[in-house]
Amino acid sequence: MTINPEIKQVIVNDTVIYNGLSINCSNKKIASGEVSVDSIIFTSRKQYGLPSDAVVYCNFNQLYKMDPKLLETWVCILKMVPNSILWLLSFPAAGEPNVLKYVQSLGLPPSRVIFSKIACKEEHVRRGQLADICLDTPLCNGHTTAMDILWAGTPIITLPGETLASRVAASLLNTLKCPELIAKDMESYVNIAVKLGTNIDYRRYIRAKVSQARLCSTLFDCKYYASGLESLYSKMWELYKSGKGPDHIKAFQ
Numbered sequence: 001m002t003i004n005p006e007i008k009q010v011i012v013n014d015t016v017i018y019n020g021l022s023i024n025c026s027n028k029k030i031a032s033g034e035v036s037v038d039s040i041i042f043t044s045r046k047q048y049g050l051p052s053d054a055v056v057y058c059n060f061n062q063l064y065k066m067d068p069k070l071l072e073t074w075v076c077i078l079k080m081v082p083n084s085i086l087w088l089l090s091f092p093a094a095g096e097p098n099v100l101k102y103v104q105s106l107g108l109p110p111s112r113v114i115f116s117k118i119a120c121k122e123e124h125v126r127r128g129q130l131a132d133i134c135l136d137t138p139l140c141n142g143h144t145t146a147m148d149i150l151w152a153g154t155p156i157i158t159l160p161g162e163t164l165a166s167r168v169a170a171s172l173l174n175t176l177k178c179p180e181l182i183a184k185d186m187e188s189y190v191n192i193a194v195k196l197g198t199n200i201d202y203r204r205y206i207r208a209k210v211s212q213a214r215l216c217s218t219l220f221d222c223k224y225y226a227s228g229l230e231s232l233y234s235k236m237w238e239l240y241k242s243g244k245g246p247d248h249i250k251a252f253q
Helices: 028-032 068-080 096-103 121-131 143-150 170-173 186-198 200-216 224-239
Strands: 011-012 014-018 040-042 055-059 084-089 112-117 133-135
Touching: 028 121, 028 143, 040 186, 055 068, 055 186, 068 084, 068 096, 084 170, 096 112, 112 133, 121 143, 143 170, 143 200
Parallel strands: 014 040, 055 084, 055 133, 084 112
Antiparallel strands: 011 014
16 A cells, blocks of 8 residues: 555545654644654554665764764675665755765665655664664764664664763663663674664564563663662652762662
8 A cells, every 4th residue: 555645644434544644734733742642653664665676774973973984884784785775864965975975985875775754763773674674883883873773673883882872772781671772882782783684584573572672671671771860869859968078879689
């Protein structure tokens, strides 16, 4: 089924089906996730110009998190995985032509890199399901975007560095108990990406593992997070009342 991007909604057998691309024009509260919707919201690869049979690698970070060496690595992965493409955000738009020019200089047809515009929150998370694998940016990881892609059930491959900003995605994956997606070095990063791209059974297994883990781990457990924060505040207050100085404390022992 295909929904014309210009059409905000259609009705099939008395059921309203919203178009994920244009829902922001139809109902901004549904689009932002402020209001739950009982109807169907339809988002497809075709709407985003993504081949239905391709292995889709994605990264939805701002383009400033990339660097030439990383882009070379991604091009290397694409060359090793037949019928694969890279899906990026045109964010900022000025970066798009530069990226396309650079990948072409590396011997990759620009047609294998597809750009999309930024989307409202609800659609941004939903369309993450259309990708097969997310390639993280090692220097500055995806933070919110990594959470978004994992909530969509899409595995993310990361290479942790020495700084907090470069270790966020690894922390998320450890919480999900998916350490096999954490690379030890750049060679390992490439190997994991290529294995997921070329081994369909392994890719299905990892996607199923991530999808299940997001529902039962503490990563998306807001009550667990809130109680931990409350526990930290209580311990901080007790330290203050007792006249002690700042110290290392844990929410849960």
